[in-house]
Amino acid sequence: MKHYDAIVIGAGQAGSPLCKKLANAGKKTLMIEKRWIGGTCVNDGCTPTKAMVASAKAAYLAKRCTDLGVTIDSFHINMKQVKKRKDEIVMQSRNGGQKAIEKTENLDLLFGEAAFIGPKSIKVKLNAGGEEEVQADLIFLDAGATPVIPEIDGLKDIDYLTSTTILDLDEVPEHILIIGGNYVALEFAQMFHRFGSKISVLERGERIMAKEDEDVSEGLKQILVDEGLDIYTKAEVHHFEKAAGGIKASAIIGGEQKEFKCSHVLLAAGRKPLTDALLLDKTGVELDDKGFIKVNEKLETNVPGIYALGDVNGGPAFTHIAYNDYTIVYRNLIEGTDYKTTERPLPYCMFTDPQLGRVGLTEKQAREQGYEIKVAILPMKHVARAIEVSDTRGFMKAVVNAKTKEILGAAVLAEEGGEIMSVLQMAMEGGITYDRIRYCVFAHPTYSESLNNLFMKIED
Numbered sequence: 112m113k114h115y116d117a118i119v120i121g122a123g124q125a126g127s128p129l130c131k132k133l134a135n136a137g138k139k140t141l142m143i144e145k146r147w148i149g150g151t152c153v154n155d156g157c158t159p160t161k162a163m164v165a166s167a168k169a170a171y172l173a174k175r176c177t178d179l180g181v182t183i184d185s186f187h188i189n190m191k192q193v194k195k196r197k198d199e200i201v202m203q204s205r206n207g208g209q210k211a212i213e214k215t216e217n218l219d220l221l222f223g224e225a226a227f228i229g230p231k232s233i234k235v236k237l238n239a240g241g242e243e244e245v246q247a248d249l250i251f252l253d254a255g256a257t258p259v260i261p262e263i264d265g266l267k268d269i270d271y272l273t274s275t276t277i278l279d280l281d282e283v284p285e286h287i288l289i290i291g292g293n294y295v296a297l298e299f300a301q302m303f304h305r306f307g308s309k310i311s312v313l314e315r316g317e318r319i320m321a322k323e324d325e326d327v328s329e330g331l332k333q334i335l336v337d338e339g340l341d342i343y344t345k346a347e348v349h350h351f352e353k354a355a356g357g358i359k360a361s362a363i364i365g366g367e368q369k370e371f372k373c374s375h376v377l378l379a380a381g382r383k384p385l386t387d388a389l390l391l392d393k394t395g396v397e398l399d400d401k402g403f404i405k406v407n408e409k410l411e412t413n414v415p416g417i418y419a420l421g422d423v424n425g426g427p428a429f430t431h432i433a434y435n436d437y438t439i440v441y442r443n444l445i446e447g448t449d450y451k452t453t454e455r456p457l458p459y460c461m462f463t464d465p466q467l468g469r470v471g472l473t474e475k476q477a478r479e480q481g482y483e484i485k486v487a488i489l490p491m492k493h494v495a496r497a498i499e500v501s502d503t504r505g506f507m508k509a510v511v512n513a514k515t516k517e518i519l520g521a522a523v524l525a526e527e528g529g530e531i532m533s534v535l536q537m538a539m540e541g542g543i544t545y546d547r548i549r550y551c552v553f554a555h556p557t558y559s560e561s562l563n564n565l566f567m568k569i570e571d
């Protein structure tokens with residue numbers, strides 16, 4: 112059995128950079144990946160979706176360019192070209208990532224599925240055929256997650272789409288019924304609506320993006336409804352069947368029965384960890400009740416020397432968090448630091464248009480945690496930049512500590528909301544209080560300049 116200093120399972124957003132850094136630090140390292148380098152983010156997550164969101168935005172702007180004094184005779188969506196562009200961007204990233212691993216000294220790469228056969232021993236079922244057994248003192252699990260397929264009567268009898276398979280469409284569907292009302296559902300919903308599909312979003316909770324403050328999720332819902340999407344909450348499909356020319360879905364919405372006829376169904380009901388194939392019982396690594404790998408605040412499992420990073424450990428499922436997991440583990444092990452996951456901020460951005468950039472506490476969380484707070488809200492229709500570019504949808508919201516004047520959290524529902532949120536995140540990390548930002552000199556007319564006015568809304 113070949114021995115390594117370190118084995119990394121999964122070439123996702125934590126595993127890919129980690130294996131290269133470990134090898135460069137002198138550890139004889141093996142990367143095992145069963146699919147493609149780059150994992151979900153590069154191949155069927157962030158990269159392809161944000162490439163397609165950009166195409167959808169071009170369609171949106173083409174549709175409303177007369178508002179800005181530009182008339183075009185007509186436009187149409189070439190879905191094959193949208194897909195080709197997306198595929199090229201994905202392949203560039205995937206191939207670049209693979210080359211970088213292959214040229215790293217001290218680092219081996221095996222394409223195949225890894226499963227434990229002993230506490231620190233792994234069998235790899237090679238994609239090219241055959242098997243290889245390997246062992247290491249340090250093992251890093253970055254196996255990621257996969258779409259949940261909900262148990263709905265009749266689902267197995269229809270062809271449904273997931274966030275992965277929808278990326279292969281090269282024609283615009285007529286009517287997509289989407290199960291779920293969070294990130295995956297809403298990004299695809301708006302994107303395909305802009306390409307020309309009729310969209311029905313069915314979220315079983317009381318609200319879309321239910322973890323956000325009510326004004327934020329309601330504000331976003333209104334924007335999407337104004338754009339022409341049908342959004343149903345307290346909605347649950349209980350039966351699917353094939354119907355002439357499409358699919359029939361029977362749902363209960365707010366206690367009432369409703370039938371839908373659609374051409375496609377997209378499942379966007381969450382993701383589950385990819386742990387089954389790892390046969391973790393052979394090594395004693397513990398899972399939580401949802402099947403995620405249990406880790407401590409330094410990302411080590413209950414088995415010393417085995418770490419779990421990224422989506423598979425049940426932390427926030429974002430690329431930047433998986434990447435940060437890698438930096439915590441790497442720096443603690445190789446540079447002797449003492450970083451913990453509990454000490455990092457949690458920014459994120461949903462790439463609807465307008466975006467929803469979020470960081471820190473929501474208003475509800477801040478109140479629940481007993482802070483004495485003040486809340487600043489600035490509608491985008493009062494923002495010079497938004498008026499000039501003709502996109503005044505949404506608002507900026509910040510929650511501040513009334514005593515210390517520190518910013519506790521922010522939600523920016525705006526064009527480039529993710530970038531504006533990041534400015535506030537930097538202020539939070541640097542301890543810059545809202546009363547300073549109120550008089551900070553920003554370039555005119557940027558979106559960030561409006562942070563002056565946002566904090567003018569707070570009475571000291």
Ligand SMILES: Cc1cc2nc3c(=O)[nH]c(=O)nc-3n(C[C@H](O)[C@H](O)[C@H](O)COP(=O)(O)OP(=O)(O)OC[C@H]3O[C@@H](n4cnc5c(N)ncnc54)[C@H](O)[C@@H]3O)c2cc1C
Pocket residue numbers: 120121122123124125126143144145146147148149150151152153155156157158160161223224225226253254255256274295385388389420421422423427428429430431433462
């Ligand atoms: C449609 C969509 C859009 C998204 N958009 C965003 C976004 O805009 N911003 C953002 O921050 N996040 C986004 N995410 C989430 C983001 O993609 C994930 O949080 C991120 O990819 C997690 O990285 P990871 O390293 O944990 O796992 P992954 O990237 O999933 O990598 C895990 C890897 O492990 C491999 N693997 C699994 N089991 C084995 C095994 N037994 N043997 C060998 N290899 C194995 C898999 O093949 C995979 O390559 C999106 C997700 C989806 C689905």
Ligand SMILES: NC(=O)c1ccc[n+]([C@@H]2O[C@H](COP(=O)([O-])OP(=O)(O)OC[C@H]3O[C@@H](n4cnc5c(N)ncnc54)[C@H](O)[C@@H]3O)[C@@H](O)[C@H]2O)c1
Pocket residue numbers: 261290291292293294295296298313314315316320321346347348379380381382427428429459460461462
């Ligand atoms: N821009 C981004 O950062 C981005 C984009 C896409 C995905 N992601 C990540 O991927 C993860 C997965 O996203 P997601 O949106 O698939 O999952 P999610 O877990 O965030 O949301 C799933 C939604 O589906 C609903 N749901 C579940 N079962 C249902 C049913 N049977 N009928 C109706 N509704 C149902 C849930 O109530 C929930 O609102 C997210 O947690 C996010 O971290 C991030």
